Amino acid sequence: xxxxxxxxxxxxxxxARSEDRVTWELDGPHHAMREVYAVAFDTxxxxxxxxxSSSPHFGPGLSTSDDLGKTWDEPPDPPMxxxxxxxxxxxxxxxxxxxxxxxxxxxxGTQPSALFKSTDGGRSxxxxxxxxxxxxxxxxxxxxxxxxxHTIVPDPVDPDRLLVAMSTGGVYRTSDGGKSWEARxxxxxxxxxxxxxPEFGQCVHKVAQHPASPSRFYAQNHHGVYRSDDGGDTWxxxxxxxxxxxxxxxxVHPHQPDTIFTFPxxxxxxxxxxxxxxxxxxxQDAGATWQALGTGLPDNFWTAVMRDALCxxxxxxxxxxxxxxxxxxxxxxxxxxxxxxxxxxxxxxMTVRAAVIPA
Amino acid sequence: MKVxxxxxxxxxxxxxxQSHVDVDxxxxxxxxxxxxxxxxxxxxxxxxxxxxxxxxxxxxxxxxNGEECRRLSGxxxxxPADAEIQILPSVAGG
Numbered sequence: 433x434x435x436x437x438x439x440x441x442x443x444x445x446x447x448a449r450s451e452d453r454v455t456w457e458l459d460g461p462h463h464a465m466r467e468v469y470a471v472a473f474d475t476x477x478x479x480x481x482x483x484x485s486s487s488p489h490f491g492p493g494l495s496t497s498d499d500l501g502k503t504w505d506e507p508p509d510p511p512m513x514x515x516x517x518x519x520x521x522x523x524x525x526x527x528x529x530x531x532x533x534x535x536x537x538x539x540x541g542t543q544p545s546a547l548f549k550s551t552d553g554g555r556s557x558x559x560x561x562x563x564x565x566x567x568x569x570x571x572x573x574x575x576x577x578x579x580x581x582h583t584i585v586p587d588p589v590d591p592d593r594l595l596v597a598m599s600t601g602g603v604y605r606t607s608d609g610g611k612s613w614e615a616r617x618x619x620x621x622x623x624x625x626x627x628x629x630p631e632f633g634q635c636v637h638k639v640a641q642h643p644a645s646p647s648r649f650y651a652q653n654h655h656g657v658y659r660s661d662d663g664g665d666t667w668x669x670x671x672x673x674x675x676x677x678x679x680x681x682x683x684v685h686p687h688q689p690d691t692i693f694t695f696p697x698x699x700x701x702x703x704x705x706x707x708x709x710x711x712x713x714x715x716q717d718a719g720a721t722w723q724a725l726g727t728g729l730p731d732n733f734w735t736a737v738m739r740d741a742l743c744x745x746x747x748x749x750x751x752x753x754x755x756x757x758x759x760x761x762x763x764x765x766x767x768x769x770x771x772x773x774x775x776x777x778x779x780x781x782m783t784v785r786a787a788v789i790p791a
Numbered sequence: 792m793k794v795x796x797x798x799x800x801x802x803x804x805x806x807x808x809q810s811h812v813d814v815d816x817x818x819x820x821x822x823x824x825x826x827x828x829x830x831x832x833x834x835x836x837x838x839x840x841x842x843x844x845x846x847x848x849x850x851x852x853x854x855x856n857g858e859e860c861r862r863l864s865g866x867x868x869x870x871p872a873d874a875e876i877q878i879l880p881s882v883a884g885g
Binding site for chain 2: 465487488489490491493506508509510513514517520521
C-alpha cells in the first residue's frame with residue numbers, strides 16, 4: 433500500500449511517500465516560494481492532486497498534477513475570478529472534491545469569503561453568486577488570517593446540500609445547490625462579540641463530517657468544540673474532557689463516524705499546546721470522552737497546528753497526520769496510537785492531506 | 792506604436808524565456824493598454840502582474856522609462872513612442 437501525504441507550507445508544497453507509513457521519502461519543494469494553503473487529492477477517477485498557491489508578489493493560482501507531482505499544469509487564465517468590481521481573488525483556502533456521485537465537481541473556498549464550483553475537475557471554476565450576495569456579507573469580518581471561506585463540506589448524498597464555514601461569519605448551509613444560504617450557528621459562542629450568541633459572526637475554525645452520518649457535524653471553534661446532530665441546526669459543546677477548547681483543526685476517522693481527532697491549543701492569547709506538550713486528542717464516542725495521544729510526540733513543542741494541517745488517510749487501519757507552524761509533520765500508522773516524525777525543518781505547515789494511492 | 796517590456800527572470804517561464812518583449816500598442820498608449828496587448832499573447836504573465844480587475848499587483852513595480860508608474864499616473868501613465876516598461880518585483884517577504 434502506497435500512501436502519499438501532501439504538505440502545503442508557506443513556501444511551497446512537499447510530498448511524502450511511504451509503503452509502510454513508518455519510513456517516508458520526502459520530495460519538494462513544488463511551487464517553491466508560493467504559499468500553499470489548499471491541497472486536495474481527487475481519487476474519484478485516478479489520482480489528481482490539486483494545489484492552490486499564492487505568491488505575495490504575483491498573486492494566486494491553482495495547479496493540478498495527474499502524476500503525483502512529476503508534472504504540474506496551470507491554465508494560463510485565472511482559475512477563479514470575482515466577477516464583481518469590489519473584490520479580487522487573494523487566496524484559495526480550500527479545495528474539496530465532491531462525492532464520487534458527482535464526478536468532476538470540485539468546490540473551492542477563497543479569500544475574500546466566496547465559494548466557487550468546478551465541474552471539470554478543478555480546471556475552471558464558476559462563482560457561486562448566492563453566497564456572495566448574502567445580506568450578511570458586509571458584516572463578515574476578517575480574522576487574523578484574512579476573511580475567507582476555509583471549509584466546505586458537501587453532503588455525501590444530496591448534491592444540492594452543502595455546508596461552508598468562514599472566519600469570521602461562521603457556518604452557512606445551502607439546500608438548493610448554492611442559490612440561497614442560511615446561517616447555522618445556534619449554540620456556537622462568539623465570546624469576542626458584544627452579543628456572544630449571535631446568528632452569525634462566529635469564528636468557526638474547522639468543520640468535519642463523516643459521510644455515513646450526514647446530519648452530524650463536528651466543529652472546532654475559536655474557543656469551543658461542538659457537535660451538531662441535526663444537520664447544523666443546533667450545536668452542543670463537546671469540549672468537556674479536553675484540556676482546552678481552543679484549537680484550529682478537527683478531523684473524523686474515515687470508517688468510524690464517532691471517532692474524531694483534534695489538536696488543542698491553550699488559548700487565543702496563548703497559542704501553544706497546553707504545557708508545550710504536543711498531543712493529539714481523540715474521542716471514540718462523538719466527543720463524550722477524550723483521550724490524549726502522545727506516544728512518539730515531543731514535549732517542549734512551542735508551536736501550533738493550523739486548521740487544515742490535521743487529517744487522516746482512508747486505509748483500512750487509517751493513518752493520522754498533522755503538521756505544525758514549526759515545519760514538522762508527524763504521522764501515525766495506527767489511528768493515533770503511535771507517532772513518527774516524517775518531516776522537519778520545513779516552512780510553516782498550513783495544510784496536510786493524505787491519500788492511499790491505488791496500485 | 793512599439794514599446795518594449797522588460798521581463799524579470801522569475802517571470803520568464805511565462806514568456807518562453809524571453810527577457811524582453813516588443814508590443815505594438817494603439818495610440819494614445821498607456822501602461823494599461825500596453826499590458827492589455829501583452830496579455831493577449833501572454834495571459835499567464837498578465838495574471839501575475841494584474842488581478843482579474845486589471846489592477847496592478849501591489850508588490851510588482853512597473854518602471855516607465857525609469858520612473859515607477861505609481862509616481863506617475865499608475866496604469867493611466869501615458870507612454871511615449873519607443874517607451875521601455877521595466878517590470879521588477881519589489882523587495883518583500885521573509
